[in-house]
Amino acid sequence: MSPYPCHMPRTTPADDRKYHHGDLRAALLAAAEAELAERGVEAFSLRQVAKRAGVSHAAPAHHFGDAGGLLTALAAEGFHRFLAAQALREAVAPPDPMSQLVAAGLGYIDFALSRRALFRLMFGSDRPDFAHPALSAASEAAYLHLETQVAAAGGSLVDIAALWSLAHGIADLMAAGRLQSLQDLAPADRDAALSALLLRSFPAS
Amino acid sequence: MSPYPCHMPRTTPADDRKYHHGDLRAALLAAAEAELAERGVEAFSLRQVAKRAGVSHAAPAHHFGDAGGLLTALAAEGFHRFLAAQALREAVAPPDPMSQLVAAGLGYIDFALSRRALFRLMFGSDRPDFAHPALSAASEAAYLHLETQVAAAGGSLVDIAALWSLAHGIADLMAAGRLQSLQDLAPADRDAALSALLLRSFPAS
C-alpha cells in the first residue's frame, strides 16, 4: 500500500499532485499570498499554506528554509508589484515630473488598499529578513524610483522624506480604515482629493 | 503535599505569589507590555506573559478572556500614553494653535519611536478589537484631540487628513528604521527638521 494517494499523471501538463510538483516554489508563493490576504500577517500559518498548495506540511522548508524565508520571498515579490502599481498610474498621467510624482503616490495608495496584508508585511512587520539580498534589492529599487522622481522634479532629500511620509501615512491609515471620510468618496473625487493632498508635500507648487 | 509552592504571606504588602495575586490584571498588563517591547507584536505569547508575571498559563483568561482581549486592553492603555506623549510636547511649546499642532505631531513621533511595538499594535495590527468600548473610546479621544487642535488653527477636514497622514507616515517610517537620514540627526536638529516637515501639511503657513 502506497502512502501517497496520487501517483498517476494527469491530463493537463501544469497539474499539481505529482510527487515532484514541478513548480512548487511558485505555487507556495501564490498560496502564501492568498493565505495572507485571507487571514492577515498575524494569523499566517506555514502549515495552512502547505495545505492550500496541496502539499505536506514540511514541503515549504526545502524551498524557503523556514516561515521567515517564505515571508521574505513574498515581501520581495510584493515590492515588484508595488512598483508595477505605481507604473500603472504613471502611464496614464501627464509626463511632467510633478504629475508623475503625484501618480506614483496614487499608485502607492492603490497598492496599500488592494493588497492590505502584503503592504503590512512589507512596511509593518519584522518577520521578513530585510537583509536578504532579494528583498533588500527589491525594496532598494522602490526607494530608488522615488528618489529619481523627486530629483527629476527638482526636489531635495527633505522633499523625499516629505512626499514619502505623506503618501505612506495616507496609505497606511486608509488601509487600516481610519480615513473613512476619504474612502467614502467616489473614485474620481477620491483621486482628486488624494492628488491635492499629495501636492502639499511640495511647498513650492 | 500542597501543589502550590508559596502560601505563606510575605513581608511587603504589594508582593506577588499569593494564590490571589491582588492586582494581577495590572501585573499582566505590565508584563504584556514588556513582552511586546522585547519580542514584538508578531512573536507575542500569552503563556510567556503569564510566566513573566509569575502566574499559571491560564490565569490571563479570567481577566481578559483571550489573547486578543489582553492586546485590546494594552492598546487602549497605549492610546492614553499616546495622548500623554503629545501633551508633554505641547506643554513646552508656544501657545499659538500652529505651534501646538506641530508639538502634537512631534509627540506623535516621540511615541512611535519610544514604544515601537505598542505603536504597531495600535496602528498596524488586527489583533486588538477596536470595537471594544474601552479601546474605541481611547482611540476616539486621540482623534478628537487632533480634530480640536486643527479646528483651533482654522483648519478643515482635509487639513486633518493631511496633518495626520504626514505625522503618521513619518512616525511609521521612522519606527521601521526607513528614514535613517532623519534619525541620524542630533535631537535638536531632528526636531527642527521634523517641525519644518510637519508644517507642510498646512499650505497657508
Added chain:
DNA sequence: ACCTTTATCTTGACACCGACAAGATGCAGG
C-alpha cells in the same frame, strides 16, 4: 462562629503550529 457562594487561580487536556530528522520517491547522469 460556621457555612455557602463567588471570584480567582491552577492543572490538565486538546488541536494547531514551526522546526527538525529520517525515510520515500523520482529525476538525471554515469
Added chain:
DNA sequence: CCTGCATCTTGTCGGTGTCAAGATAAAGGT
C-alpha cells in the same frame, strides 16, 4: 542499469491558545 541527488513525505518534539474541571481564598449571610 544503477547510483547520486534534489524533492517531497511522515513522524516527532517543544511551544502556543483555548477550554474544562478542580483547588483555593475571600466575602457574605445565617
